[in-house]
Structure formats: structure tokens, C-alpha cells
Amino acid sequence: MHTDVDRCVRAVRSRDPRFDGWFFTAVRTTRIYCRPSCPAVPPKDRNMSFYPSAAAAQQAGYRACKRCRPDASPGSPRWNERADLVARAMRLIADGTVDREGVPGLAARLGYSTRQIERRLRAELGAGPLALARAQRAQTARILIEAGELPMADVAFAAGFASVRAFNETVREVFGLAPTELRIRAANGRPPATPGTLALRLPFRTPFRPGNLFGHLAATAVPGVEEWRDGAYHRTLRLSHGHGTVSLTPRPGHIDCRLSLTDQRDLAEAISRCRRLLDLDADPEAVDAQLRTDPHLAPLVQRGPGRRVPRTVDAGEFALRAVLGQQVSTAAARTLAARLAAAHGTPVDGPGGLTRLFPTAGALAALDPGGLAMPAARRRTFLRLAEALASGELDLGAGCDWARARAVLDGLPGIGPWTAGIIAMRALGDPDAFIPTDLGVRRAAARAGLPATPGALTRHAAAWRPWRAYAVQYLWAADDHPAARMPTEPSPHRS
Structure with missing residues (x-):
């Protein structure tokens, strides 16, 4: 976008926050670079240059604006x-x-x-x-x-x-x-924090509808690993140099993030994972504009614009939990995951009910199959998936090739379209992942006047691309389910 000078100038003149993170404005006369929404008086057009990244502006000899703090912009979607x-x-x-x-x-x-x-x-x-x-x-x-x-x-x-x-x-x-x-x-302006905790704000682009994000995380929270408490989502984090805990609270204009890390070198990684978990770098204006073109979806978008896709801080953990949740209720899947965490997760001394890191794929792959309380077919799928993750055969990491990951998933026994789709949506972060066989999606589609059979719904949803994962969130949110709205009570399943 930085090459479209006229559009960039218009964004700066209107101080449009939607473009924060998309490009950076450098002012030749002051040698400062800003975010497009900087509240300072806009410079003359001839004095503006535009860069696609903060790093490019820094390399060109510009320093960050002290007023708008462009380094703290939401990431590019x-x-x-x-x-x-x-x-x-x-x-x-x-x-x-x-x-x-x-x-x-x-x-x-x-x-x-x-x-x-x-x-x-x-x-x-x-x-x-x-x-x-x-x-x-x-x-x-x-x-x-x-x-700190x-x-x-x-x-x-x-x-x-x-x-x-x-x-x-x-x-x-x-x-x-x-x-x-x-x-x-x-x-002077630092928010209060407990000793050993870093308090920071995670910005996002508006509109932002947090209900389905935090509702889903609270409803599926694994006791010992995560919980909803005091208006915040809390969980443990396994990181490159150690571990940590985080609490995430939605506030007007930002997410209040409190991090406690055993090794401060993990800060950038922890922030990146929290942003990914809450889909904070999304461009809701672009998503909602596309989905509103469908008259069946438009009322759902209008009712609650800015929905995000709840993702994960650990792709391997999520994939394993997705298999645990095959053909069972949310409560049953949570119970199975909690038993695995209690028996095989690494103990941590966290606040509240946080006592465990979720077990690694390697630890789970080495388990005796007879000790897993689940049907034989799902047990085989679970252990084969853990083995593929532990060996590196299946890479779901931040830089993985999505197409290759989907191909490996599709080749694993017991990984059907729903499981592969939900892993693509939440673990890989594919914004176009779609799960037309999901019962909740089909039920909401029928109520909205959309085709209710998987094949017909898939054909109709071609017009929603590349945002079908967001369409799923709007359909799920149409159901009056606790996972689709903001939690108001502590996790009922706290250990």
C-alpha cells in the first residue's frame, strides 16, 4: 500500500487508524516516522515519504514519533x-x-x-x-x-x-x-503491576467484538492450564527459554496483558503468541465489508461487527486437543485434557488455579495406549498425531507451509474434514479455513436462510473467500451459547 501515495496521504490527513501497521509515514523535515493516525498536525504532502515497515523507516534514518509511538501499532494483517x-x-x-x-x-x-x-x-x-x-x-x-x-x-x-x-x-x-x-x-503513566509481572497494552484495529473470543476460551479452558477469573483469561505458556503465565483482559481500545516470565528473553515470543491467540492483527473492516455483501450474513455482521477468530498460543497443543474433542461434548473434551495435563504436564507455580503446562507432543507420544481413556480408534489417532508432531513430520509452527501441513493432516488416520478444518482455522490461523460439516455452523446457516448441507453451503461460501473462518464465527455467534458471549462468572470447571 505504501506505493499508493495518494491513498496514503488521504489516510494521514484523516488520521485513519485502520491503516496503522499497514504503512508508516516519514517526515523529511523532522526525520521522524509516525503511524497514519498520529494526532500531530499532518505535514505538508511534499514532506511525506511512506515505508512498508518500521524497520525500513529506521534504516532510512528516521526515529519513532514520541507522541503516536508507531512501534506499538497493531501488526500488519x-x-x-x-x-x-x-x-x-x-x-x-x-x-x-x-x-x-x-x-x-x-x-x-x-x-x-x-x-x-x-x-x-x-x-x-x-x-x-x-x-x-x-x-x-x-x-x-x-x-x-x-x-518493568x-x-x-x-x-x-x-x-x-x-x-x-x-x-x-x-x-x-x-x-x-x-x-x-x-x-x-x-x-508516571505506568499501570500498576505485581512484582515480577510486566503490564502492557496490546493494541488492535476497531471494531473489536471480544465476546466470542473470550467466551470460547473460557468455555474450553483446561483446569490447571487455563482459567477465566476476575474478568480475565489466564493461562500458562511454554516458551523457548522457559515458561510463563499470562492474563488477558479486554479494555476499550486495547487488551490489558499481564505477563510473568521465568526468562525475559521470551517476551517478544510471548507477546506474539498472545496477539495470535486473540487475532489482534486482523483487519475487521476488510473482513466485514466482504461478508456484508451476502444478504444472509449481513444481519449477523451488523449485529456484532469486528468478531475475531479465537486461535491458540501452541499449535501442537491445540491439534491434540481437537482430536480429544472428536465426537464428544466440550465438557468431556476438557475433562480428558485436564487428566492428561495433571498426569503428564510440567508443574508450575502460577497464580490462581494455574498449576501445569500442557504436556509436550513427545511426552504424549510415549504414553502407554492402554492408559488413555478413549475409544480405540481415537486413541490411535491421538498417538499418531502426537508422534507426527514430536518427530517433525507435521509442522504447525508459525512459519509452516499451510498447504503441506494440511496434506500431512489429511494423511493421518482418523483426521477427518472437521478436525483438519478446525486445526487449520485455529492452529495454523488460515483465515479461509471452513468447516461446513460442523453441526453449529449448519444449524445457524439454516436459520439464516443459507444452504444447510455441507456441499451446498461450501459452494455458497465461495463468495466469502478469503474470510470463511470469520464467517464461521458469525454463524457460531448467532447461537445463544455461552461460548459465543462474554463470560460473567469464574470458570465452572476450575480445579
């Missing part, structure tokens, strides 16, 4: 909507892969040469993987500086910098302030 190389690379960079494994590690995960990845990212984003990771590192450092009390040397290494000197230079260059100055400026 492109990286969660697309399945090509650039989108896969951006999801991995957001997950911290370059900081942990370097550009060669990123290339190895994607199956391309470092030269190819560098060329493709520069062509689309104006910056290579190192510059993109550096921009994210600077934002991670800013969060640690402003939201870590000594600056610890902040530097936790954010992924190789030295304190590089940390100081990058923070000054990107934000125009020294790290200590950033902390002093933030101290």
Missing part, C-alpha cells in the same frame, strides 16, 4: 492472512526466530537460502531479516524498560542485544531518548 514465503518469514521473525537462531536458522526453517529470503523481504518490506528483527528487538527493549524494573544491562540481553552498547545506541537511534530517559517518562 498481511502476515496472518497470507501463506507465502514473506508472510511465513514475518511470522517467524515475530516469534523471535532470528534472535534465537539467526538468519541461517530462519532460512533453514523456511527451506530457502538466506539470499532468497533477504531479496524477497527487501522487495516487499524495504528491509532484510536482520533489520526487521532489530526493529522488533527495539520494541521489546522499550516494553521491558517502561513496564529490570536493570538496563538485563534489559539489553533479555531483548536480544549482543551488548549493552548496541542496546544503548539502538534505543537512542530509534526512539530519540536514552533508555533511562524512556523509563523516567513512562513512570
